[in-house]
Amino acid sequence: MMELNNPIVLMRTTNSMNVAQELDHLITQQLANAKRIVIVSHIRPDGDAVGSALAFGNALREAGKQVECVLQDGVAERYQYLPGAKEVASEVSLDYDYLIVVDSADSHRVGTVLDDLPKPDLVIDHHKTHIDFGKIDYVEAETEATALLLTEKLPHWGLEVSKNTATCLMVGLLADTLGFRTNNTTPRSLRTAADLMEKGVDLVQVYHQTLSMRSLSEIRYWGQGLIKLELNDGVLSSTLTLDDRIIAGYPENDDADLINTLTVVPEALISVLFIEQENDGVKVSWRSVKGLDVSEIAARFGGGGHASAAGADIAGGLEEIKKLVLAETHHYVNTKGISLKRNDGV
Ligand SMILES: [Mn+2]
Structure with a gap:
């Protein structure tokens, strides 16, 4: 097993499959042991920040965990329909035993909600400029969206992707690829979208709410x-x-x-x-x-x-x-x- 006292960083491109599997195993164990989990993402949260935080929160709640999602600037009106959006807090109030940060390139991006708190236990991100700030930083730079990483990883971490979770993940994927038209879009994101549709996501509706609809x-x-x-x-x-x-x-x-x-x-x-x-x-x-x-x-x-x-x-x-x-x-x-x-x- 990996040492817990040192920060762990995974850049998948530079690590062997063995390391990836060991890391999956470690995260699975940590999530299984955690009871009260806080999930944080960045200020002025975009679709990937909101979608990834809510998806992870949803999957953990469905696994019986107590979860608090924290976004300093709240959730925009267009994402209020998502499962869990109404329960999002603007500061950490849960007495947590496990802290997760999603879609944030560095600790400043989350605003002030983590000031004076210990290092996050798990950070999941896809930014090229990511600077490690967790005990585990799970980073795949230039992957299309954090939501894409989560779609692939949640089942490996012992969590199910329900229709509700999949809907949040689709929001993140569509938001960060602008509907599959950013120049980092690969077949992988289209396959991910297909997988999410098979979980029951209404693509047309989510696409409209995420990208087309304007007040x-x-x-x-x-x-x-x-x-x-x-x-x-x-x-x-x-x-x-x-x-x-x-x-x-x-x-x-x-x-x-x-x-x-x-x-x-x-x-x-x-x-x-x-x-x-x-x-x-x-x-x-x-x-x-x-x-x-x-x-x-x-x-x-x-x-x-x-x-x-x-x-x-x-x-x-x-x-x-x-x-x-x-x-x-x-x-x-x-x-x-x-x-x-x-x-x-x-
Ligand atoms: Mn993102």
Whole structure:
């Protein structure tokens, strides 16, 4: 058996099957022994964060565990229909004996809910920029979604994937692949979706709720960003201010996924969106075509993510940050992107 006192990291690509099997065995035992489990995911939770946390929570509850799912920023309206969504807490209150974090590249991404708590027992993630922060970090970088990893692993960890669990997992898979159109989509994610459908998931309904459905305030908020779009040398950019949110009546502190819509512009090698936050900060989101790696730019500003989708929370004024980030993004495109032409969908 593996030693429990040392942090364990699995990058499957660099480890043998024996190690993978031993790790599965260890996680299975730990989950079997756990009674009260807290599951946490990142701030401004997207579909993969919500879907993965709820799916894991659901599977563990069905196995007789007491589970508390914690998302500092709560669950967006579009995901409120998911099983367990209404019970999600915004801070840890359960006296847990096992702590799980899903879909988070580093400990800062979960916000402040884990401040002063011991290391998580198990971290499951798929971000390229993952920095280990658990006792076990189960990481497969650049796999399409944490929900995909969970779909494959839950049965290996002694847990069943019921229709309810599968529905949450489908949300995560669809959200992170934007419906199988990100450039890291492989046959594996389509097979995973097929497996989930066989558990009874209503794909059309979940697809609509996850990706197509938009509230009037979201569309109006997009409008505020769309009229400010600028395209310079392959970099498409725009800004969403606190005022834009008030004008549109949009209640959240994110971009309402506008960034994913910008990738439809064929001239854009990189899209970047600035979302003004309360307390003198800016959330920056990047998307890029295949061959560019925006997680490198995000990392320079203390953020991270994937090659084609990354973000950073930067302290400071909006105009100052825009200047810095656009300069760095243009610098990156100029050094890496000159010979690149868009030849794929996203
Ligand atoms: Mn994810």
